[in-house]
Amino acid sequence: MNDCQATTMKDIAEKFGVSVSTVSRALNGSTRVRKDKRDAICEYAKQHDFYPNNIAKSLRNSKREPIKLIGVIVPEFTHYYFSSVLTGIEEAAAARGYRIIITMSKESYEREVQICQMFEAHQVCGVIVSQAKETMQYDHFKLLQNKGIALVFFDRICTGINASLVVVDDYMGAFKAVTHLIETGCKRIAFYGMKGRAEIGKNRYNGYRDALLKAGITPDDNLIIACDNREDAEKLTPEMLERNDRPDGFFCVNDDTAIGVMYTAKRMGFNIPDDISVCGFTNGNRAVACDPMLTTVEQRGVEVGKEAATILMDQVERLTDPDKIEKRVVRTRLVVRGSSR
């Protein structure tokens, strides 16, 4: 036998003059094969580097059922939103007997490509992705689709490819939050928004703007700044609050930024929420750690994960037309706490 050629069950069967089924039984430890023969077969298989392919086996054993393994790619783990999406995916998958492989792209295009190759090698039936910031080419995703692997995007959706997706209703989330600030007395509301990441930032900005317009307030460019983390919020907020026409409300695109605003305002002697109202976006575990607790828009990551997994499993099981592109929007929820009046 050629050195590079793998030993097959058939080779082993021939060697021992038994059927392939007998080899299979022996390797599975079945007592239907005599112990001495079983031991001899196992020993031979071991010596000849015979690896039974369990995955292919499970595929064959249940020909009608697709292999129940879902690959997941997230940019990072230590982010409350992503870990809640993972929890949702896991719960929905487990309920239907699927297992998941979770990987992290660390925002790297190269890693994302490698992960997709691994997923293909592991014969996943579908992949759920929130793509890396770096990713501008989509061939690795298209390749998966061409191989018949279902593909669903969430949160950071990929506009360069035709695939199902789940997004959070950022526009309505922002609209409801800003409307709440207006209704509770705020007249000058600042917007602290995303740098880069156009799509999400734009939707939240539009929700902010439309809420103001609906209330008859003209948006003021001086109140709109690019600031999406606590460090920057602590740097930029003092100048905002020293102005004569200082804002009396802040809508921030995430909780971290909102907490930075609140912390700075308190240090400057302002009372939250009497002087200034602050609203965030996420509702992670930080939102209840701060004092006062944060009014914020809940992103409902668990729900996003469940929706994404459900679309994927329905496609895999042909419950929906696999060529149909599904687009689902998960509604946000405004959680009012002590940081607003």
Add this chain to the structure above:
Amino acid sequence: MNDCQATTMKDIAEKFGVSVSTVSRALNGSTRVRKDKRDAICEYAKQHDFYPNNIAKSLRNSKREPIKLIGVIVPEFTHYYFSSVLTGIEEAAAARGYRIIITMSKESYEREVQICQMFEAHQVCGVIVSQAKETMQYDHFKLLQNKGIALVFFDRICTGINASLVVVDDYMGAFKAVTHLIETGCKRIAFYGMKGRAEIGKNRYNGYRDALLKAGITPDDNLIIACDNREDAEKLTPEMLERNDRPDGFFCVNDDTAIGVMYTAKRMGFNIPDDISVCGFTNGNRAVACDPMLTTVEQRGVEVGKEAATILMDQVERLTDPDKIEKRVVRTRLVVRGSSR
């Protein structure tokens, strides 16, 4: 051919009167095989449900190198500590060309067993686990070891099995924290400790007790209670603080509990840290969201993950004796912030 019997490359080779190498080339799309023959072979393979085993193939292609896939089991994802351990594992693994499959047991023994079976089917080279609270039997772990799969525990270590492990130095973490509270003027320090989970809780309690004893303070049983979450902390703290001999310092086994104590004490009119000092354990993202920011013991999850992955990869690559049990202790670090004097 028997229905249950898988088609092999050898079957296909016989059918077409070519060598197995030719079949392999054809299936890989090599132009060294004439197009019409290549197409015919691919079509036949498809019709006969022939799945090339990519994983076993990669194994065979690099006989000396073990398959570079690590399975990881954590109880949950939305927990800052576990997600930081995952980040550490991922970083160390990626640096040495390994990939990871991450799964969540949700504290269920049954799920843990199923995950171990899946890991075996996917031919992982090793498994890193923080076991489920429910798990009291360890056969599923022993089975992995018997199959030659390396096994490393972290955090919640498994005392029923001989395996390498990585733990955080809970004793010294608590000792240093309580010593800091004493040195900054606290005379009566309460201990809010774990319910259940004996091992970790015991080490932190011992650190607390020994720090008191070293400073000549006799531990007072009235100041030691089972309380390890915010809700309970908000319920139990008022009674503590209404006593005449109320504590002037709190050492809590996690940040969540410490934040609950702080929140309650502030609502009761106490000043933190002038009247009462509070110290937590974790240093998650909540620790800087609260106000004042929390003095806490950093658990260094990323470091724990890196150590666990390194021990595992060294065993897989036989850089260390695979039968040697490694026990590594990751040192904690006291982070002093505004909640203590």
